Amino acid sequence: xxxxxxxxxxxxxxxxxxxxxxxxxxxxxxxxxxxxxxxxxxxxxxxxxxxxxxxxxxxxxx
Amino acid sequence: xxxxxxxxxxxxxxxxxxxxxxxxxxxxxxxxxxxxxxxxxxxxxxxxxxxxxxxxxxxxxxxxxxxxxxxxxxxxxxxxxxxxxxxxxxxxxxxxxxxxxxxxxxxxxxxxxxxxxxxxxxxxxxxxxxxxxxxxxxxxxxxxxxxxxxxxx
Numbered sequence: 194x195x196x197x198x199x200x201x202x203x204x205x206x207x208x209x210x211x212x213x214x215x216x217x218x219x220x221x222x223x224x225x226x227x228x229x230x231x232x233x234x235x236x237x238x239x240x241x242x243x244x245x246x247x248x249x250x251x252x253x254x255x
Numbered sequence: 256x257x258x259x260x261x262x263x264x265x266x267x268x269x270x271x272x273x274x275x276x277x278x279x280x281x282x283x284x285x286x287x288x289x290x291x292x293x294x295x296x297x298x299x300x301x302x303x304x305x306x307x308x309x310x311x312x313x314x315x316x317x318x319x320x321x322x323x324x325x326x327x328x329x330x331x332x333x334x335x336x337x338x339x340x341x342x343x344x345x346x347x348x349x350x351x352x353x354x355x356x357x358x359x360x361x362x363x364x365x366x367x368x369x370x371x372x373x374x375x376x377x378x379x380x381x382x383x384x385x386x387x388x389x390x391x392x393x394x395x396x397x398x399x400x401x402x403x404x405x406x407x408x
Binding site for chain 2: 210218221255
């Protein structure tokens with residue numbers, strides 16, 4: 194990853210395993226295919242992130 | 256996150272139409288087809304898309320004439336090709352590559368490549384279980400700024 198960061202000049206962000214991302218996307222995308230979907234508040238989304246252990250400044254929604 | 260207060264019922268119907276089309280075909284619907292399906296005009300669809308963009312629900316193309324993103328789906332080719340039992344689609348990123356099977360409640364297999372090494376990378380969900388190559392997902396943009404430049408994110 195260090196080579197990629199040096200090559201692109203991008204700052205180091207957050208590193209997430211496939212397992213953790215799979216744990217996140219299931220609640221994150223739950224209900225979004227439904228016609229009754231009316232969005233999600235930042236607080237609701239923040240709780241989903243926290244439940245899978247994604248906390249800290251990088252993961253702050255507001 | 257959504258600030259849905261200004262979104263109309265027609266806007267939500269536009270959103271639903273987009274997601275249903277992606278879910279069934281893997282592709283984005285054309286604005287004309289949406290207008291015909293929803294009994295509106297293409298101008299009304301464009302206005303709805305702008306409100307849905309401001310609510311972080313849909314990203315239209317920069318010219319407003321097509322659907323760019325309805326996360327996890329991409330309306331344009333990307334490096335994340337996801338095969339599901341019923342269709343093949345493009346996801347916007349590695350996050351969304353796993354988002355496709357999550358949102359559809361199906362299996363979904365992604366063929367991509369490692370951004371650093373260029374090596375082919377396969378991962379996804381088979382029989383409901385996460386499988387594939389080892390790897391990590393590096394996210395550059397803090398999530399609170401994801402929609403500041405959704406294309407880069």
